[in-house]
Amino acid sequence: MATIPELDPAEFGRWSRGNGIDIPDDVAVTRVGIGQSNLTYLLTAGDVRWVLRRPPVGNLLASAHDVVREARILSALADTPVPVPRIHGVCTDTAVAPAPLVVMEFVEAVALDNLPAAEALTVEQRRSVGKSMIDTLATIHEVDLEAVGLSDLASHKPYAARQLKRWSSQWEKSRTRDIPAVDDLTRRFLAHAPEQHETRLVHGDFHIRNVMIDPAAASVRAVLDWELSTLGDPLADIGSTLAYWPAPGGPQLSAVPVELLDGFPDRATLAADYIERTGRDPQALAYWHALGLWKVAIIAQGILKRVEDNASNRAAGGVPTTTVVDTLVEMAQSVAGEAGI
Structure with a gap:
């Protein structure tokens, strides 16, 4: 357990047993994912597995990396059509760790955060995964906030002003x-x-590395990393997806831009599929695509700063460069100009 920062193994064992999770003291721990934000670990005991999430180590930006809030969202979505892992427990006991911990279900699925996993799919399967991602995002935007108890998750004021602030x-x-x-x-x-014509649940960080895939069905099995989720304009979500989605010759936020493999849709196809699926305004989407690029540039800069402050926050996917930040800002200017902004 020593590989999880700041964790007291004995206290963690006491907490897990007291919450009916029963994770043994000799559980094997592996850092997983190439994510740049909250730290994620796979806990393995024989053929039983759990996933543990905690915030990064060091000084954090206010409101960022709130794993307790993320767990609330996942719990609320557990019985909806949105595919998410189930939450086993949330630990806020500082005797266990100074930062909150969330233990959740291990989902038997594939993360497309490495080239071999994506290359194992056929061209047709990659095309199906792209369509499934858009369908899943639209499903998130169909959640009845009152029914799942998330209507008070965030402000209902205009989302653009909130995001910009x-x-x-x-x-x-x-x-x-x-x-x-x-x-x-x-x-x-x-x-x-x-x-803004509607207020919906938005994921806030929806891209190919934040979903897990069922290869047999070539569809999304689970949506992960809900820490930026809030209430707002659903077009902002697809705008962020377009901002993250790479294009040949463009900036790569991932060391492994699998989206460039044959079969995966390009940005124009993603946008068209979403508009066709939802009937929302394509002109407004152009605004949110530009703002998404601006936001992703700021996120990339935040990653640079966190790793500069504490090297243990460095993820397997590497760290964005200043060139990537600059290029994202230039792309935001270009898309904004084309949209008449």
Whole structure:
């Protein structure tokens, strides 16, 4: 258990047994995923497995990396059509660890965060995975907030203004150099925010490395990493997906951009499929695509800062470079300009 930062193994065993999870003291621990945010570990005892999540080590930006809130969302979605792992327990006992811990179900599925896993799929299966991702995202946006008890998850005020306020603040806290274009884009986004017609559950970080796939069905088996989930304009979610989705010759936020393999849809296809599936406004989507690029640039800068502050936060997927941040900002400017923003 010593591989999980700041964890007291004996206290963790006491807590897990007291909560009916019964994780043995000699459980094997492996850091999993190539994620850059919350730390994720696979716990294995014989043929039984659990997943443990905790925030990164070190100084964190306010409101970021809230695994307790993430667990609340997953629990609320447990009996909906949205595919999510089940939560076994949430630990806030500081005798166990100074940061909260969440233990959840291990989902038997494949993460497409490495080239061999994606190459094992046929071209047709990759095409099916892309369609399933869009269908899954639309399903998230169909959740009845009142029915699942999430109507108070966040503000119902206009989402664009909330996002701009939040991510501008994150930029100020994580910046290590000046990029005037970031501030210029903030002003432009404020001035051209489209009218919001609905408030829905949004995932906030929906991309191919945050889903797990059932290879046999070539469909999404589980949606992971809900820490940025909130209530807002559903078009913001697909906008972020487009921002993360790589294009040939563009910036790569992942060391393994599997989305470029034959069969996976390109950005235009993803956008068209979502609009066809939901009937939402394509012009408003262009705004959210540009804002998504701006937001992802700020997220990338935050990753750089966290790793600079504490090297143990470095993930297997590597760390974005300053060039990636600059290129994302340039792309946001380009998409915003084309959309008349």
